[in-house]
Amino acid sequence: MPRTPTVKQRTANSETVKENAVQSHVDELREIKASAHRGPGARATEAQHAKGKLTARERIDLLLDEASFCEVESLRRHRASGFGLEAKKPYTDGVITGWGTVHGRTVFVYAHDFRIFGGALGEAHAEKIHKVMDLAASAGAPLVSLNDGAGARIQEGVTALAGYGGIFRRNTKASGVIPQISVMLGPCAGGAAYSPALTDFVFMVRETSQMFITGPDVVRAVTGEEITQNGLGGADVHAGTSGVAHFAYDDEQSCLEDVRFLLSLLPSNNRELAPVARGTDPADRTNAALLELVPSDPSRSYDVRRVIEEIVDDGEHFEVHPSWAPNLVCTLARLDGHVVGIVANNPGAMAGVLDIEASDEGARFVQFCDAFNIPLVTLVDVPGFLPGVDQEHGGIIRHGAKLLYAYCNATVPRISLVLRKAYGGAYIVMDSRSVGADLSLAWPSNEIAVMGAQGAADIIFRREIKAADVPESVRQQKIKEYTAELMHPYYAAERGLVDDVIDPRDTRAVLIRSLAMLRTKHADLPSRKHGNPPQ
Structure with missing residues (x-):
C-alpha cells in the first residue's frame, strides 16, 4: 500500500505548486513588459528612423546614464472607447515615463512615443505625465520632457484637453522650484506648445522639430500666406527670430549631449547650489590677453565672448540664446569650479546696445539664475538703449523695465564690472550699484556718464559752440573739458558708485x-505673495 504523505511532504508539495504559479505569473509579466518595451513593432520603428528620428527609448538611453532608467506605469493603457480606440490599447499609451541619473544625479523624464497614436495625448497619457511631474517636484529633481507628439488625441475629446491643463498647472507650480527642460524632437502644435514655453529651456533639432500654435494650412486659409512647417516654426526660426527656443542642433545626439551638459551646471532644485567641479585652471591666473582683446577706443567693436572665455575656467561656457539678441550674451560658466551666470553687452553686435529682445533675454536669464542660487556677473560696455520709432512703439520702456525689475529683485550674489563705456539708463539697468549690485568694479578704461562726451557737450555748450568763430574747435575743446571733469576713470569711484x-x-x-x-x-x-513684473 502507498504511504500517506507526511505533513512535511504535503507542505513541500504545496510550496512547489505555489512557486510554479508565481513563476508562471513572473514569466507572463516579463513577456508583457518586453512587449511594452518593444513598442508597436519593427515597421513603426523603421518608419521613425526613416524620418531621421530616434525612438523614445533610444532618446532616453542617450539622455540618462547607462542602465539607470527606472520606468513607471509601463503597463498603463487607455480606457477610451469608440472611434476605433477600443480595438487598439497598446501598453505605455504613447508616453514613456520614469527617472534615472545624469552624471550620477537623479533626473525625471517623459518621452512621447510617436510610433503610438503619433504621440498624441489622451487621458491616460496625460495622467502618466502628471505622475512623473509630481514625483519630480516631490523629489526635488530636474524634469526633462522629450517632445514628439501630434497634440491632443481627437478621439478622446475634452478629456485630452483637460490633460494639457494639468500639465500647464504643474509646469507653473514647479517653475523656480526644479529646473524644467523641454527637448523638441518632433512636431508640437496648438496648445501643446505652451508646456515647453512654460519651462526654463527649450532645445530643438533642425528639420525634424517644429512648434506653432496654428499650422501652415490654417495660416494659408486665414491669411493666404504660403509657408512650410519649418519656415513657420522650425528650430532656426525659434532660435533666431522668435526667441522661443534657446538652442538649435543638427541632430538628436548632439542635442541630448548638450542637455546633459546643461544639467551638470544646474542645481537639482532651488534649495541647493549648483555642483562644484574644480579643475586645473588656477584661481589666480592673470588675464594679460584682455589688454589686447578689448580696444581702448570705446567706439571700436569686439566680441565679448572672447573676454568671457579668457576669464572663466578653461575657457568653457554654455551660452543661452546664442542666435537671438546677439547684442547681449547670457551664459553659464564656472569660476574656480563654482557655476556663475554671466550677462554681458556685446559691442560686436549692434555696438552692444540694449533693445527689446536683449532686454527680454537678459531678464529671463537673471530671473532663472536668481531662482536657482546661481551668482551673477555682469560685464558692462553699453552705449545706451537702441533709439527708433520701432523700438518705442514696440514697448522698449516696458521691455527694458523687465531687465531692471529682474536685477532689482535678485538676491543672489551680484557683481558688475564696467569694461569701457556705460551710458545713461542702460548703465543703471545693467546691474549698477544703485540697483543693488553687491560689488561694482571697473577697468581703468571705464566711462560712466549720462551720455557720451560729444552728445553732452553739444547739449550743454550749444550756445557757446554756435556763437564761436570756429564752432568745431570750440566743440572739441568742450568735449575734452567734459571728459576730464565728469568722465575720467575715477569719477564714479570717487563718489562711491564704483567699489x-x-x-x-x-x-x-x-x-x-x-x-x-x-x-x-x-x-x-519683503513680505508679499509675489511682485508684479512688467510684461
Whole structure:
C-alpha cells in the first residue's frame, strides 16, 4: 500500500505548486513588459528612423546614464472607447515615463512615443505625465520632457484637453522650484506648445522639430500666406527670430549631449547650489590677453565672448540664446569650479546696445539664475538703449523695465564690472550699484556718464559752440573739458558708485575672491505673495 504523505511532504508539495504559479505569473509579466518595451513593432520603428528620428527609448538611453532608467506605469493603457480606440490599447499609451541619473544625479523624464497614436495625448497619457511631474517636484529633481507628439488625441475629446491643463498647472507650480527642460524632437502644435514655453529651456533639432500654435494650412486659409512647417516654426526660426527656443542642433545626439551638459551646471532644485567641479585652471591666473582683446577706443567693436572665455575656467561656457539678441550674451560658466551666470553687452553686435529682445533675454536669464542660487556677473560696455520709432512703439520702456525689475529683485550674489563705456539708463539697468549690485568694479578704461562726451557737450555748450568763430574747435575743446571733469576713470569711484578700479589682468582673480566672500550672502525679502513684473 502507498504511504500517506507526511505533513512535511504535503507542505513541500504545496510550496512547489505555489512557486510554479508565481513563476508562471513572473514569466507572463516579463513577456508583457518586453512587449511594452518593444513598442508597436519593427515597421513603426523603421518608419521613425526613416524620418531621421530616434525612438523614445533610444532618446532616453542617450539622455540618462547607462542602465539607470527606472520606468513607471509601463503597463498603463487607455480606457477610451469608440472611434476605433477600443480595438487598439497598446501598453505605455504613447508616453514613456520614469527617472534615472545624469552624471550620477537623479533626473525625471517623459518621452512621447510617436510610433503610438503619433504621440498624441489622451487621458491616460496625460495622467502618466502628471505622475512623473509630481514625483519630480516631490523629489526635488530636474524634469526633462522629450517632445514628439501630434497634440491632443481627437478621439478622446475634452478629456485630452483637460490633460494639457494639468500639465500647464504643474509646469507653473514647479517653475523656480526644479529646473524644467523641454527637448523638441518632433512636431508640437496648438496648445501643446505652451508646456515647453512654460519651462526654463527649450532645445530643438533642425528639420525634424517644429512648434506653432496654428499650422501652415490654417495660416494659408486665414491669411493666404504660403509657408512650410519649418519656415513657420522650425528650430532656426525659434532660435533666431522668435526667441522661443534657446538652442538649435543638427541632430538628436548632439542635442541630448548638450542637455546633459546643461544639467551638470544646474542645481537639482532651488534649495541647493549648483555642483562644484574644480579643475586645473588656477584661481589666480592673470588675464594679460584682455589688454589686447578689448580696444581702448570705446567706439571700436569686439566680441565679448572672447573676454568671457579668457576669464572663466578653461575657457568653457554654455551660452543661452546664442542666435537671438546677439547684442547681449547670457551664459553659464564656472569660476574656480563654482557655476556663475554671466550677462554681458556685446559691442560686436549692434555696438552692444540694449533693445527689446536683449532686454527680454537678459531678464529671463537673471530671473532663472536668481531662482536657482546661481551668482551673477555682469560685464558692462553699453552705449545706451537702441533709439527708433520701432523700438518705442514696440514697448522698449516696458521691455527694458523687465531687465531692471529682474536685477532689482535678485538676491543672489551680484557683481558688475564696467569694461569701457556705460551710458545713461542702460548703465543703471545693467546691474549698477544703485540697483543693488553687491560689488561694482571697473577697468581703468571705464566711462560712466549720462551720455557720451560729444552728445553732452553739444547739449550743454550749444550756445557757446554756435556763437564761436570756429564752432568745431570750440566743440572739441568742450568735449575734452567734459571728459576730464565728469568722465575720467575715477569719477564714479570717487563718489562711491564704483567699489574699485582694477587692473584688467586681475579680473579673474578679483571675481573669484569676491564671489567667495559673497557665498554666504543672505538677503531679506519683503513680505508679499509675489511682485508684479512688467510684461
